[in-house]
Amino acid sequence: MTSPIDGDLYQRVQDLYQNYGHAIDVDDLEAWPEFFTADARYCVIPRENHDRGLPAALIDCRGRPMLLDRVVALRTANIYNIHFDRHLVSPAVITGRDGDVLESRVNFTVMQTDQSGVTRLFAAGVSYDRIRVEEQRLRFLDRRLVLDTYGVPELLATPL
């Protein structure tokens, strides 16, 4: 079985995932909605719900405006534990292609560090994604992050 995409496009997918994580890690949250298409769906669902077919999600943003709202809320409204994130994202697997839309999957962990420099595993899981190939850049049409660590440590503020 060969990959449905060539090496150059695959590289762009890898960069998409790594740049996505890096934007969050360096607290460039304003860049985060730009990783999505205007009509994108971003969903973080606890694994126990996902596995049992229950629809309840932790975060469910439908369209870029809702992503923007989350960023604005984090910046101006919400108060949450001060921390740093660090994403470790596996190499992507392209699981399908339909024209300019790729199906892709990655495993992820997020490490969270407090102000005294103590790092803890905050989240592990898998993401089932659809990516739209555009001329200029790739964007997520759909991210469905299945969160193993559904016993959320403290709270979930900055996006995964």
Add this chain to the structure above:
Amino acid sequence: MTSPIDGDLYQRVQDLYQNYGHAIDVDDLEAWPEFFTADARYCVIPRENHDRGLPAALIDCRGRPMLLDRVVALRTANIYNIHFDRHLVSPAVITGRDGDVLESRVNFTVMQTDQSGVTRLFAAGVSYDRIRVEEQRLRFLDRRLVLDTYGVPELLATPL
């Protein structure tokens, strides 16, 4: 020094590793033996034994039938802690090639989550592998997983 394989084949190796981990993570254990050749060796060895040249392994399956037995045992015979796995596997390094057999190496961690959604680092280590390139798919001829986390937390049931 250039890689002994081209980009397309390398991509298939990456996918092999990621799909292998994913099969275990989503509890599709029945698919696990299919990642190996019929005469494959699968071995999980504690790092202290590996480093000191001692042969004792934690799991040592010789041939696909023994892999199948382990799956059947997990499904019907063994009782173990209920948990979910999540593999984080590094990009592969192709360390050699002999005809249609590749030598490859990855680092891995496995995160384990209990039913209350608490995730812990379960295993870290390196795997020294041989992979047979077949027309249809790649298969492991040999996996030697050297387990750093040889103070096994609770027990080792689902394969690494």
Add this chain to the structure above:
Amino acid sequence: MTSPIDGDLYQRVQDLYQNYGHAIDVDDLEAWPEFFTADARYCVIPRENHDRGLPAALIDCRGRPMLLDRVVALRTANIYNIHFDRHLVSPAVITGRDGDVLESRVNFTVMQTDQSGVTRLFAAGVSYDRIRVEEQRLRFLDRRLVLDTYGVPELLATPL
């Protein structure tokens, strides 16, 4: 946006990172300085200093001789906690190119295992690197590892 380098060169970058981590993980410290150019800079800086523009680093080696000194010191002079390392390094992102010098970025975690086989997350962070492309091999011209885990667990002996 396409990557500034082709697939073969990218593969060499990936191998550089993985082989770098592996050399440390298998305690082949003598190979470590060889991953750098003669005039390289290797710097491990706590994230709190990096983010606040403070220059103090944990390790700051200027040139390969200083890298060599650290290896010699670890082998003959310093006494530290007996442990094993295991690097998990993300796929690299090539962020720029200037002739034969690449700019690159990876996220990393290092797992540390004690003699009883208990593994703990020791370090997480990001590295901003410059890599010189040479005929025979790639070498780091500059590694700036920003350490999230700046509340260093016990001490930092073997290099990240």
Add this chain to the structure above:
Amino acid sequence: MQDSDYIFREHDLDRFRWPDADYAHTPYRVFKDSAIYEREMEKVFRGPTWGYLALEAELPEAGSFKSVMLGNTPVVVSREEDGSFSAFVNRCAHRGATVVREEFGKADTHACIYHQWCYSSAGDLVGVPYRRGVSGKGGYPKDFKPAQHGLRKLHVESYKGLIFGSLQNEPGTLMAYLGPHIKEHLDRILVKPLKVLGYHRQRISANWKLYFENIKDPYHAGLLHMFAATFGTYRSTQEGYTLVSDGGGHSIVYSVMGTDDHDSVSEHYKDVKDKYQTDFQLNDGTLLQWTPDFDDGIGNLIISVFPNLVVQQILNTLATRQVRPLGPDGMELVWTFFGFEDDDDTLTDDRLRQLNLVGPAGYISMEDGEAIRLVQQAIQGETDATSFIQMGGLGPIVDADHVVTEVCTRGFWKQYAQTMEFAPREEGAPVPEKAHD
């Protein structure tokens, strides 16, 4: 069973007593007993001591603040409009939430996130939402007086750019607490306005007192640290001094570079395997390139102030180290590195390069973390035994003109035991025959 033995085993801490009046034995129990730890937080860190909080240079402007731990008490120290410094316990007077969440920052006032009680930088309550209720309903009783609901304040004094705080009601002056030795050596180092270069933090699996024993102990320094011995930044054979405060808790240990010779060093190190390696040479000697800040030849000087401060000058590296206990068996060590405001780039670069020597990854510091971790690991199962601290002999705890002594360690235990009310009932009681094992 000897009487001292009985007292030593006593589980009622009000009757627990040190085994001997020379403080030449330390019960391992004090490194792992959670009841003793709780008592330390009260009697030492909230008791008759001055604790180090921050450098003035870390708080450059009015409103600049820093969060620290004094024992297990969260404290915020701030610079006021008039240039003075204030500190308060970082716990809301209303329902107990942490008020200031940031480690560093600048603010005129601090509002608790929980119910928005608002405090001045000095900790006075300046705002309470719904104090008189909403639409005539609710609100606080009429006799509610904001002045009575401020944050708990610390006494604050600073000397030469170091800010100290005390939680006791009527502390003596900081200068009386520090004493003449500490003053003299702070005067030596802190001669100009400081510039902060950054931080190292280290979390060591050892009791905080093991770290204090370590940094007050010049005996180990020439033996554990091969780098120091080989390159002569510190050697037991050098001219050196050991100074101890009247109370015993503070000390100064230093040595003068270039005051010993190869023959003498070889003679004294001949039985110490691998620590003085004449054939060990650096590939890059610039690591040890030293442009002395002072003209007295002192290459290694460690000041310690009971119960939480270390000040170091090792070659060109200058730092404070703040000791923050994390329970009986762990501690955080926060290193604040600094130079002087008028340092030129070359001197700043020397200081930065020499950081390779110190801190959690430092050639002559990493071993300390390992040494005290090994102690903590080995005493876990012990109930009765003590350590043995008699290098340099017994008797009065006074200054020495050499560094082959553990007198400062005995001094530390003296002040500790007296502060904890663990001192022997009768000064001069006989020393037990041997450690209890």
